[in-house]
Amino acid sequence: xxxxxxFGHPAWLWLLxxxxxxxxxxxxxxxxxxxxxxxxxxxxxxxxxxxxxxxLSEPGTKKRSDYVTAYFLLDRSGSIPEGxxxxxxxxxxxxxxxxxxxxxxxxxxxxxEKPIVEESPVAELRLRELFSVVDPDNTDIASAVRLALSTFxxxxxxxxxxxxxxxxxxxxxxxxxxxxxxxxVPVEVVPLKYRYDKEVLLDGLSLPRKVxxxxxx
Numbered sequence: 001x002x003x004x005x006x007f008g009h010p011a012w013l014w015l016l017x018x019x020x021x022x023x024x025x026x027x028x029x030x031x032x033x034x035x036x037x038x039x040x041x042x043x044x045x046x047x048x049x050x051x052x053x054x055x056l057s058e059p060g061t062k063k064r065s066d067y068v069t070a071y072f073l074l075d076r077s078g079s080i081p082e083g084x085x086x087x088x089x090x091x092x093x094x095x096x097x098x099x100x101x102x103x104x105x106x107x108x109x110x111x112x113e114k115p116i117v118e119e120s121p122v123a124e125l126r127l128r129e130l131f132s133v134v135d136p137d138n139t140d141i142a143s144a145v146r147l148a149l150s151t152f153x154x155x156x157x158x159x160x161x162x163x164x165x166x167x168x169x170x171x172x173x174x175x176x177x178x179x180x181x182x183x184x185v186p187v188e189v190v191p192l193k194y195r196y197d198k199e200v201l202l203d204g205l206s207l208p209r210k211v212x213x214x215x216x217x
Contacts, residue, residue: 012056013053070104071107071159075164107125112137113136139167140170166191
C-alpha cells in the first residue's frame with residue numbers, strides 16, 4: 001500500500017502566506033526591540049499561524065493499494081433467458097477464479113427492479129450459485145451501479161463488471177456511469193446477446209362485449 005497526504009479543507013492553507021508577510025512586517029517594524037527578541041516573536045507567531053492553518057485544513061493520509069476490488073453486476077430481469085443467466089454466472093465465476101493476485105477481492109450484485117448484494121467483496125470468493133431473489137418485472141441498472149459504488153471498500157482500486165442485455169426500463173445508467181468515471185471506477189460491460197426466433201408481440205386485443213355459448217369469436 002502507498003500513503004499520500006490529503007487535506008479535508010485545503011483552502012485554509014492559504015493562511016501560510018501570512019508567515020512571510022509577518023516576517024517582512026516584523027523586520028521593518030518601528031518597535032524598539034532587540035534583534036533576538038524580534039526573531040523570537042516572529043518565530044512564535046509564524047509557528048502559531050502555521051499550526052492554525054494546518055489544523056483548519058484537516059490533514060490526513062490516504063492509503064492507495066495496488067490490489068483490485070471488482071464487483072460483478074448480474075442482470076436477473078425477466079428479459080434475460082434462463083440459459084443466458086447461467087452463462088453470465090459462469091463468466092463471473094471464471095473471471096473470479098482466474099484473478100491475477102490472491103489478494104484481489106470480488107463481490108457479486110444481482111439486480112432486476114432493485115439490486116441486492118449477493119456476495120460482499122472478499123479475496124477467496126467461491127461462486128457456485130445465486131440465492132438472492134429479485135423482482136424481474138423491471139431492469140434498473142443504474143441502481144446496481146450505485147449500490148456497488150456505495151459498498152466498495154476504500155483500501156483498493158475499484159472496478160465494476162456489468163453483465164446485462166442493456167434493456168433498461170427505469171433509472172439513468174448513463175448518469176450513474178458518468179459518476180463512476182468521475183470517481184475513478186471503470187465500468188466494463190459484458191453484453192448478453194440473444195434472440196427470440198418465435199417471439200410474438202401483442203399490439204391490441206379486440207373482443208365483443210357479449211358472446212353466446214359455442215359462438216366463435
